[in-house]
Amino acid sequence: MDAIKQVTQIEQDSQKRRDAAAAAGKQAVAEAQKAARRLLAETRQEAESQVRQMMQQAEEQAAEETRKAMAEGELACEKLKEEARTRLEDAAARIVEKVVKD
Secondary structure, three states: OHHHHHHHHHHHHHHHHHHHHHHHHHHHHHHHHHHHHHHHHHHHHHHHHHHHHHHHHHHHHHHHHHHHHHHHHHHHHHHHHHHHHHHHHHHHHHHHHHHHHO
16 A cells, blocks of 8 residues: 555656646746747847938938039039020120121
């Protein structure tokens, strides 16, 4: 009888250890999943921050390139205006010259 009690006790202890190990395993899995979700959220936030920063840099670069293009356009326009003024003066002089000759 005593041996049966010991075997029964050992089986119960063994079952308790298995149950405890299963519970610890489930807890470890739950904690690992929670940590993975937290890491994923942090990684997403970092990626979004980097994307925002890259977009801001791209916008700033585009704005700078636009300013440069506008400045170059203004210079070209002024140059054309100056050439037109010179030609206008030449054209007026030729007209006056033809009128005077005729």
